[in-house]
Amino acid sequence: MRPDPLAFLSAELDNLKQQGLHRSLRVLQGRQQATSAFDGKTVVNLSSNNYLGLTTHPRLIDSALAATREFGAGSGSVRTIAGTMAIHMELERRLATFKKVESVVVFQSGFAANAGTVSAILTKDDVVISDELNHASIIDGCRLSRAAIKVFPHKDPDAARKILKDLPASQRKLLITDGVFSMDGDVGALPELCDIAEEFGAIMMVDDAHASGVFGKNGRGTIDHFNVHGRVDIQVGTLSKAMGALGGYVAGSHDLIDFLYHRARPFLFSTSHPPAVAAACLAALDVLEQEPEIIERLWDNTRFFKKGLESMGFNTGLSQSPITPVIVGEGSRAMKLSDRLFQEGVFASGIAFPTVARDKARVRTIVTAAHTKDELQYALDKFKLVGTELGLI
Ligand SMILES: Cc1ncc(COP(=O)(O)O)c(C=O)c1O
Numbered sequence: 057m058r059p060d061p062l063a064f065l066s067a068e069l070d071n072l073k074q075q076g077l078h079r080s081l082r083v084l085q086g087r088q089q090a091t092s093a094f095d096g097k098t099v100v101n102l103s104s105n106n107y108l109g110l111t112t113h114p115r116l117i118d119s120a121l122a123a124t125r126e127f128g129a130g131s132g133s134v135r136t137i138a139g140t141m142a143i144h145m146e147l148e149r150r151l152a153t154f155k156k157v158e159s160v161v162v163f164q165s166g167f168a169a170n171a172g173t174v175s176a177i178l179t180k181d182d183v184v185i186s187d188e189l190n191h192a193s194i195i196d197g198c199r200l201s202r203a204a205i206k207v208f209p210h211k212d213p214d215a216a217r218k219i220l221k222d223l224p225a226s227q228r229k230l231l232i233t234d235g236v237f238s239m240d241g242d243v244g245a246l247p248e249l250c251d252i253a254e255e256f257g258a259i260m261m262v263d264d265a266h267a268s269g270v271f272g273k274n275g276r277g278t279i280d281h282f283n284v285h286g287r288v289d290i291q292v293g294t295l296s297k298a299m300g301a302l303g304g305y306v307a308g309s310h311d312l313i314d315f316l317y318h319r320a321r322p323f324l325f326s327t328s329h330p331p332a333v334a335a336a337c338l339a340a341l342d343v344l345e346q347e348p349e350i351i352e353r354l355w356d357n358t359r360f361f362k363k364g365l366e367s368m369g370f371n372t373g374l375s376q377s378p379i380t381p382v383i384v385g386e387g388s389r390a391m392k393l394s395d396r397l398f399q400e401g402v403f404a405s406g407i408a409f410p411t412v413a414r415d416k417a418r419v420r421t422i423v424t425a426a427h428t429k430d431e432l433q434y435a436l437d438k439f440k441l442v443g444t445e446l447g448l449i
Pocket of ligand 1: 167168234236238265266303
């Protein structure tokens with residue numbers, strides 16, 4: 057019998073187990089909602105990105121079902137061959153109007169939008185100036201582009217400026233930040249970074265995955281929140297989180313979008329969304345425009361829950377969004393906190409290195425508009441119980 061060439065993976069997995077970092081996938085039984093059943097246990101769900109509860113909103117479900125009946129289950133092709141359906145174009149037009157830009161292209165996911173865009177617009181002669189906590193899809197896009205990567209300390213525009221100042225004026229530069237940082241819930245320094253991009257002629261790009269549907273008027277994102285419309289050349293949004301369905305998009309100029317239609321590899325080489333997905337996203341836009349009180353509810357719940365955690369003495373970092381981390385230090389401690397909470401009926405996922413720094417492991421909580429105050433109070437009570445038990449508060 058030939059030796060298993062993948063045997064080294066067992067050693068890697070054993071290593072994870074020894075460090076207490078090996079995880080099994082939690083399996084959701086039924087719908088993604090504020091209280092859900094995972095692994096057979098009913099828990100208050102503080103782990104989804106379903107900020108507005110739209111995964112189960114009747115308007116999204118009805119639209120997806122109607123589109124499936126009318127147009128079928130799949131699109132059957134990549135966008136550039138036979139897979140551009142009228143409903144895909146309608147979604148791009150609606151998103152462009154919503155985001156107040158000339159044009160939008162929709163990708164299969166936010167990950168594909170980031171990685172596909174950065175790798176399409178940059179070459180090995182260019183340079184990316186990137187916040188150290190930017191999302192993995194940005195990092196992968198940078199690597200794929202083969203451009204030089206210069207990382208600046210988290211939310212430090214002065215450091216970004218110093219990097220830009222030392223670069224040759226003729227070199228093409230991309231300055232890039234998350235709008236909301238996914239592990240800390242803090243907000244990027246958009247106005248300052250826009251100033252710097254303008255000063256040095258850099259392309260300005262913002263990944264607004266966690267801000268879409270959450271920040272700005274009707275959930276238009278951080279560009280709207282900071283009123284920097286027209287100063288961000290490339291905006292990425294996701295349709296997979298607050299929008300309740302799936303996908304990512306790039307918003308910008310006609311030329312940017314036309315170029316991505318020709319050069320963004322996930323767009324060129326991967327099949328487009330089923331009509332149901334596009335229809336659900338269109339319905340989500342209707343909800344943002346016609347039911348903005350849902351966004352208000354999200355923020356009301358966010359304030360309530362954050363205040364509860366902070367008043368107990370947990371270290372919640374510098375969050376400014378519905379993402380509130382409970383930072384505990386070592387990875388195994390975060391996993392223990394998460395496991396004990398789960399036993400007590402609260403699902404808040406443990407996050408450790410390499411997703412966050414080794415000494416900043418945490419349990420990440422995300423409240424949604426769909427949580428009731430009773431559900432949130434239940435979760436707070438359990439945080440108090442388990443936090444005391446583990447000596448965290
Ligand atoms: C900051 C950030 N950007 C992009 C993405 C990718 O979005 P999607 O889940 O639509 O691929 C995520 C989601 O995990 C994210 O947190």
